[in-house]
Amino acid sequence: MAAAAPQERRAPAPLPSPGSSPTPPGTGIDTGATREGTASPLPGPRCPLGPARCAAPPVPLPPAGLAVTGGLPTVPREAAVGFGHCSISSSSFPLSSCTAGPIAMASGSGAAPKGAAGARSATLKRCLDVLRDASNDSEQFAALLLVTKAVKAGEVDSKTRRQIFDAIGFTFPNRLLTSREPPSGCPEHTFRALGFTLLACFCTDPELAGHSQILNKIPTFNDVLVSPCDPDSTSMIDDAYQCLTAVMATPRGPRELVTKGTVSALCHAYVDGNYGSDRALTLLLGLLAVAEAKCWQRDAQHLLAVLSKLTEEFLKAEDMTKFELCELLPHFIPLSSLLTQDSKGSECLHRIYEGLAKILGSKLSHSQRDPALKLAACLMQACGPEWIPAGSTGSKFLALLVNLACVEVRLTLEEPDPMETERKKEVVTACYVLMEMGIQECLKEEESLLEEAQKMQLIRIMEEAFGAIIYYLRQVTEEELQDPFVFASVRILGAWLAEETSALKQEICELLPFLVCYAKKLFNSGTAEGLPQGDGVQAGLASTEGSVLPQDVLRFLLPGFCHLTAEDRPREILISEGAPALLCDYFLHQWKVLTSEPGSLAPLTSTEMSLQTACGIFLNLVVTAPDLIRQEKTFCSLVDTLLKALPFLLPQKDHLVLAANVATLGLMMARILASSAVLQGTPSAKEFFGATIRFLSEAHTAQTDPSSHQLALAVSPAYASAWGDIGELWFLGMQALAGCVPLFPWLPQTVLQARWLEALSEVLARVAPASVDFELVAAFQGVLVELARASKPCREVILSHHGEEWANLYGMAALEQCLSEQ
Numbered sequence: 001m002a003a004a005a006p007q008e009r010r011a012p013a014p015l016p017s018p019g020s021s022p023t024p025p026g027t028g029i030d031t032g033a034t035r036e037g038t039a040s041p042l043p044g045p046r047c048p049l050g051p052a053r054c055a056a057p058p059v060p061l062p063p064a065g066l067a068v069t070g071g072l073p074t075v076p077r078e079a080a081v082g083f084g085h086c087s088i089s090s091s092s093f094p095l096s097s098c099t100a101g102p103i104a105m106a107s108g109s110g111a112a113p114k115g116a117a118g119a120r121s122a123t124l125k126r127c128l129d130v131l132r133d134a135s136n137d138s139e140q141f142a143a144l145l146l147v148t149k150a151v152k153a154g155e156v157d158s159k160t161r162r163q164i165f166d167a168i169g170f171t172f173p174n175r176l177l178t179s180r181e182p183p184s185g186c187p188e189h190t191f192r193a194l195g196f197t198l199l200a201c202f203c204t205d206p207e208l209a210g211h212s213q214i215l216n217k218i219p220t221f222n223d224v225l226v227s228p229c230d231p232d233s234t235s236m237i238d239d240a241y242q243c244l245t246a247v248m249a250t251p252r253g254p255r256e257l258v259t260k261g262t263v264s265a266l267c268h269a270y271v272d273g274n275y276g277s278d279r280a281l282t283l284l285l286g287l288l289a290v291a292e293a294k295c296w297q298r299d300a301q302h303l304l305a306v307l308s309k310l311t312e313e314f315l316k317a318e319d320m321t322k323f324e325l326c327e328l329l330p331h332f333i334p335l336s337s338l339l340t341q342d343s344k345g346s347e348c349l350h351r352i353y354e355g356l357a358k359i360l361g362s363k364l365s366h367s368q369r370d371p372a373l374k375l376a377a378c379l380m381q382a383c384g385p386e387w388i389p390a391g392s393t394g395s396k397f398l399a400l401l402v403n404l405a406c407v408e409v410r411l412t413l414e415e416p417d418p419m420e421t422e423r424k425k426e427v428v429t430a431c432y433v434l435m436e437m438g439i440q441e442c443l444k445e446e447e448s449l450l451e452e453a454q455k456m457q458l459i460r461i462m463e464e465a466f467g468a469i470i471y472y473l474r475q476v477t478e479e480e481l482q483d484p485f486v487f488a489s490v491r492i493l494g495a496w497l498a499e500e501t502s503a504l505k506q507e508i509c510e511l512l513p514f515l516v517c518y519a520k521k522l523f524n525s526g527t528a529e530g531l532p533q534g535d536g537v538q539a540g541l542a543s544t545e546g547s548v549l550p551q552d553v554l555r556f557l558l559p560g561f562c563h564l565t566a567e568d569r570p571r572e573i574l575i576s577e578g579a580p581a582l583l584c585d586y587f588l589h590q591w592k593v594l595t596s597e598p599g600s601l602a603p604l605t606s607t608e609m610s611l612q613t614a615c616g617i618f619l620n621l622v623v624t625a626p627d628l629i630r631q632e633k634t635f636c637s638l639v640d641t642l643l644k645a646l647p648f649l650l651p652q653k654d655h656l657v658l659a660a661n662v663a664t665l666g667l668m669m670a671r672i673l674a675s676s677a678v679l680q681g682t683p684s685a686k687e688f689f690g691a692t693i694r695f696l697s698e699a700h701t702a703q704t705d706p707s708s709h710q711l712a713l714a715v716s717p718a719y720a721s722a723w724g725d726i727g728e729l730w731f732l733g734m735q736a737l738a739g740c741v742p743l744f745p746w747l748p749q750t751v752l753q754a755r756w757l758e759a760l761s762e763v764l765a766r767v768a769p770a771s772v773d774f775e776l777v778a779a780f781q782g783v784l785v786e787l788a789r790a791s792k793p794c795r796e797v798i799l800s801h802h803g804e805e806w807a808n809l810y811g812m813a814a815l816e817q818c819l820s821e822q
Helices: 112-133 139-150 158-168 173-180 189-200 216-228 234-248 251-257 262-271 278-316 321-332 343-360 368-385 391-413 420-441 452-474 484-497 505-530 554-564 567-575 579-594 607-624 626-631 633-651 655-674 683-697 723-743 747-754 756-766 774-790 792-800 803-809 814-818
Strands: 067-069 071-075 700-704 712-716
Touching: 067 189, 067 700, 112 139, 112 158, 112 391, 112 792, 112 803, 139 158, 139 173, 158 189, 158 579, 173 579, 173 626, 173 803, 189 234, 216 262, 234 278, 251 262, 262 278, 278 321, 278 343, 278 723, 321 343, 321 368, 321 712, 343 368, 343 391, 368 391, 368 420, 391 452, 391 774, 420 452, 420 484, 452 484, 452 505, 484 554, 505 554, 505 567, 505 579, 554 567, 554 607, 554 700, 567 607, 579 607, 579 633, 607 626, 607 655, 607 747, 626 633, 626 723, 633 655, 633 683, 655 723, 683 723, 683 747, 683 756, 712 756, 723 747, 723 774, 747 792, 756 774, 756 792, 756 803, 774 792, 792 803, 792 814
Parallel strands: none
Antiparallel strands: 067 071, 700 712
16 A cells, blocks of 8 residues: 655644544544653543644555554554454554563564565664654554554564664653543553553563563552453453563562562462462462562561462362472472461461371372472471371371381382482482481480381381482492482481481491592582581472582581591591591681671571581590591691680680580690690690680589588589580590690699689588589599699699698598698
8 A cells, every 4th residue: 555645744633622522433542642751641531543643754654454544544443452442453552472462562483575674674763763753642652553563573573672662662651551531432441451561562671671660660560460350451460460570580570579569469369369360379489489588578478378278279179289289389388487386377287287198198109199298398398397286197197208208219219210310309309308307206205296116117117218328329420429419318318327327337338438528529619618608408399400509518427427436447437538637627617607707606507516516526536546636737727726716715605515615625636736836835825725724614613502501513504504515525624634734834824824723722612522523523633633743833722722621521532642742
């Protein structure tokens, strides 16, 4: 069709009054406002296709069925679709590949011939010029129709699409959104729906989806999702979902959505069953995947409502829906105690328990049982065993869970098929979580869900499963060491070794070289910054594909190594494989991690626990392999760190157990490395021994015995809560200090400066001798005898404080003899 004849440039026609008769449909929408400036609402009601002049040169149009009358496009009646009886052309706003409603400007396939493409590009450029130069809404609508006729949706690339969006701008869609009065004969949401469609079209460009003009409309999108839906507003809801989906894919998107209330809107939309509720659930899953903690922090009650609906469906379902919900529910289980502390959450947990009991009590295929095991493991991680009711029913359920987990592990790992093992890694990792819970329940002496007979049975079953894990790990190749599933397998084995080293001893000894090599590789590849500085990672249920490899495997192996270094054969293997040097390096690194935060140390963390356990391993080596301490150079660095660590630790609150470990280990190593340069009266050595004396001397005090009303020697209040963990360390430290006195000539002077002898003499003279047990008397006597022998000033202080009298009173024969000697 030929282009329209040139029209004389004229100002836009005045708007008809509200009472005037509307112009016949088919000529354009007159909104009565310019594109730039304040986004004022569109006037109404009036016919959407009123008269207007195009304030630009005529544009040749492709023969797409669009007639031009009086300088304005006329939409063919057969092409009209959409807002009730209001004729807005589908060809005017084609957005078929955008999936967001009537407008489509997405790229696609189907290139046009080169000559046709060049002509179309020139036509489009002129149309965009018209769109940019439009002086009012009528001209802008007309220009928009021209643009959409000049292009084919399937042939618009991202650059062209962006040019179109730039020409339209945000002001026009903003004004459409604020217009509440529709044109005559059109549905209520006509203008708003068109505004949403334009914004959905904009959001097909990732850069525009993150634009502030889009982000500040998130509350508007939210409102649409929760508003009552009628057949005329479904396109708006579709467009709102498309906009929110596009926003979530931007860097700032998830944070903006959470802070602007999208989570609650999505929850309402899903719980109320609104139009598009399935898309609401999909968006919720996406937000929880990237911002779970913030979502639950801000919208816990709304998310609980979703979880409640899902668990009700889960309990009632008797078809494949039940297994599909097994896959879905873990995404709505927060890793916190929220569910067990909230009544609605507790109801959800009980429904899941009942649903799982039905599933696991039935004959199922692997594809049906696997999701149930993963859901149970997810609940164990989040809530522990609290979601399982007490009593025989709950104990049978827990025993069944652990039993099924062990069977699954054996089936997968005893005769590993590489393809089958790869496919089953996620469910086997979930089984590891259930097995770890089984270990913990078997160890409980009180308030365990399991009966004694069940515990014995499960221990035997788990032993077989751990045999399969050991077998699998022995087959691991060098190329597989980076597989997170290997890490999960080593982690659960570490949990077993922490409690049980007598079973499978031969298999464990054969595996030790691999464990040391694996830990060494991960530690060295992690470097100082690579190791986790917090609580590390749990044996999670996330897919093992593409996971970030956690480096701190030693954290999980340390308790087992502590047991094994007390036994001859495992200790020899660990030493021959270089474990002591690795553990020294690990200790030094973890100490840096612990002290990296300014100010006081944080409350007990996994890092501090690792340091305590490492101290236990070193104490075993000091006692059983002193020559190793002398020969291994890294132990000199360890001693230097210990000397500096104790003066720093001792004043800190809530770190007494670690301080006791450091003090005792430092004293024990000082006896072996007495000739080391760092112990030759250096400031750090004197500060360490001063801190050690303070730790040892402040452990006991005189207190009134309530039963006898006499003064008795008792553990100091500051030590009382931790005495179960540090009591043995204190006695070992006293013994080690006595051994250090003759090795360091300057040490008695440090004791005198601390005035410990005076304080101890005073306490022993005041308290009832019967309140001081024999072991305590022996510990005091060992130190006092060495000080009296090594230092005349110390001997004189003891004598001047009636030492001979109370030595006789407490039966300290060796001290009496030493003091009586000239």
